[in-house]
Amino acid sequence: MKPFARNTVKVSTPRKPAPATAEHAPLQLERFLPYRLSILSNTISQAIADDYQRRYDISVTEWRVMAVLARFEGLSAREVAERTAMDKVAVSRALARLVEAGRVSRVTHDDDKRRSVLGLTEAGWTMHDEVAPMARAREREVLAKLDAEERAWLNRILDKLQPIER
Amino acid sequence: MKPFARNTVKVSTPRKPAPATAEHAPLQLERFLPYRLSILSNTISQAIADDYQRRYDISVTEWRVMAVLARFEGLSAREVAERTAMDKVAVSRALARLVEAGRVSRVTHDDDKRRSVLGLTEAGWTMHDEVAPMARAREREVLAKLDAEERAWLNRILDKLQPIER
DNA sequence: TGCAAATGGTTTCATATGTAACTATAACGG
DNA sequence: CCGTTATAGTTACATATGAAACCATTTGCA
Numbered sequence: 299m300k301p302f303a304r305n306t307v308k309v310s311t312p313r314k315p316a317p318a319t320a321e322h323a324p325l326q327l328e329r330f331l332p333y334r335l336s337i338l339s340n341t342i343s344q345a346i347a348d349d350y351q352r353r354y355d356i357s358v359t360e361w362r363v364m365a366v367l368a369r370f371e372g373l374s375a376r377e378v379a380e381r382t383a384m385d386k387v388a389v390s391r392a393l394a395r396l397v398e399a400g401r402v403s404r405v406t407h408d409d410d411k412r413r414s415v416l417g418l419t420e421a422g423w424t425m426h427d428e429v430a431p432m433a434r435a436r437e438r439e440v441l442a443k444l445d446a447e448e449r450a451w452l453n454r455i456l457d458k459l460q461p462i463e464r
Numbered sequence: 465m466k467p468f469a470r471n472t473v474k475v476s477t478p479r480k481p482a483p484a485t486a487e488h489a490p491l492q493l494e495r496f497l498p499y500r501l502s503i504l505s506n507t508i509s510q511a512i513a514d515d516y517q518r519r520y521d522i523s524v525t526e527w528r529v530m531a532v533l534a535r536f537e538g539l540s541a542r543e544v545a546e547r548t549a550m551d552k553v554a555v556s557r558a559l560a561r562l563v564e565a566g567r568v569s570r571v572t573h574d575d576d577k578r579r580s581v582l583g584l585t586e587a588g589w590t591m592h593d594e595v596a597p598m599a600r601a602r603e604r605e606v607l608a609k610l611d612a613e614e615r616a617w618l619n620r621i622l623d624k625l626q627p628i629e630r
Numbered sequence: 631t632g633c634a635a636a637t638g639g640t641t642t643c644a645t646a647t648g649t650a651a652c653t654a655t656a657a658c659g660g
Numbered sequence: 661c662c663g664t665t666a667t668a669g670t671t672a673c674a675t676a677t678g679a680a681a682c683c684a685t686t687t688g689c690a
Contacts, residue, residue: 322589324534325596327548331603332508333528337549338626339501346498357646362499368490376668382493383503387648390670412655412668423488430491437497443624451617458609460504523676542638553678556640578638578685 346436350429356399359384360392361429367402367418368426374413401425512602516595522565525550526558527595533568533584534592540579567591 327333347358356364362382367373370381379389393416396402401422407413418426441449493499513524522530528548533539536547545555559582562568567588573579584592607615 322534322593323596324592325531325599326535327528327531330531330599331606332505332512332599334622334626335501335505336509338622339498339505341626342498343502359646362493365491365493365496368488369492374668385648386669387671388646390668391647394670407668410656410668414669426490427488430489433491433496433498440497440625444621448617448621448624451614452621455610455614455618455621456500456504458614459606460500460507525676540638551678552639553641554676556638557677560640573638576638576686580639 342436342440346433349432349436354425354429356425357392357395359388360396361433363389363392363396364401364418364422364426365430367416367422368430371417372415374407374415376413378416396422508602508606512599515598515602520591520595522591523558523561525554526562527599529555529558529562530567530584530588530592531596533582533588534596537583538581540573540581542579544582562588 343358347361350356350361351358359382362384363378366378366381370377373381375389375393376386378384378393379386382389384392393402393404393414397404399421400419403417403419403422404414407415444452509524513527516522516527517524525548528550529544532544532547536543539547541555541559542552544550544559545552548555550558559568559570559580563570565587566585569583569585569588570580573581610618
């Protein structure tokens with residue numbers, strides 16, 4: 299494999315597949331499931347996050363923590379970690395910021411002083427009630443690209459690829 | 465003390481949805497598309513990356529750059545960025561490591577000295593030829609959870625949600 | 631021409647994230 | 661009981677990542 303492309307021809311806009319394709323069987327990235335999922339996931343998450351990140355100075359991880367606390371009252375940090383699929387360090391940090399910002403309340407558990415008991419504050423609820431509808435609206439926008447049948451299949455497929463635990 | 469006389473509510477294992485649910489309409493995270501995609505994407509990417517990261521000391525972004533260079537010879541950094549959907553800083557850094565490691569060759573373009581002309585080296589190809597089949601195998605494992613019909617729908621859905629440009 | 635604007639790419643800095651170590655408390659086994 | 665082990669959570673450190681500033685070169689056009 300000599301780099302004979304040294305000087306000559308059309309180096310300018312090399313759109314052609316590499317010659318070695320046949321022998322090397324390179325990955326077709328844009329057809330590769332993990333890659334596609336990663337792009338799609340980032341695109342969508344970012345679009346939604348843009349909506350609230352600037353406005354409320356909150357990160358995706360913090361928002362997820364809040365979303366979980368909106369549904370389940372009095373969770374411990376570990377339980378939040380479970381439900382958000384984040385690791386406990388990430389949760390700890392998100393909580394630090396959220397408590398600091400006055401959006402989450404934290405007291406220590408009566409019977410187990412290691413645990414904390416978490417919940418949204420007034421301010422937390424207020425923000426939640428503004429962000430949640432935005433997030434849902436964005437989700438609808440994305441799903442609007444699909445028809446009902448496709449949406450059904452998507453759900454089914456996601457369920458199979460990743461069984462929701464609990 | 466009397467375990468009975470717990471005056472506070474039962475903070476012990478709060479599995480019940482928060483009482484405020486009705487008025488606040490909290491997000492059901494585990495049914496929320498962006499969240500599910502993010503989890504799924506991370507799970508899968510991580511599983512695959514684990515295969516080669518340790519073994520070759522290479523990151524996902526570096527691998528993606530290599531995969532693109534395996535298919536398209538002589539790309540510039542900017543073109544790599546386009547095709548990997550990474551930003552140019554990330555590409556620049558990945559390339560620095562790859563060139564350093566002797567896996568990618570870089571020369572400056574003859575007609576435009578700003579550009580670089582990139583390609584895999586011998587060592588790069590060797591590694592590529594070991595990693596690519598692994599990645600494909602992993603993808604197959606994931607897709608094996610679906611039947612043929614579901615796989616077809618998945619493809620169709622991904623195409624609609626995220627048209628492949630170019 | 632010549633000079634402002636655009637482009638390819640790298641560097642810098644601030645922030646995010648993951649791993650491992652650490653602190654405090656609780657549970658367990660003899 | 662008492663010492664070991666496990667668990668909840670935080671801190672420290674090292675690495676990754678993104679935005680903006682930056683350098684070099686090329687392009688557009690008066």
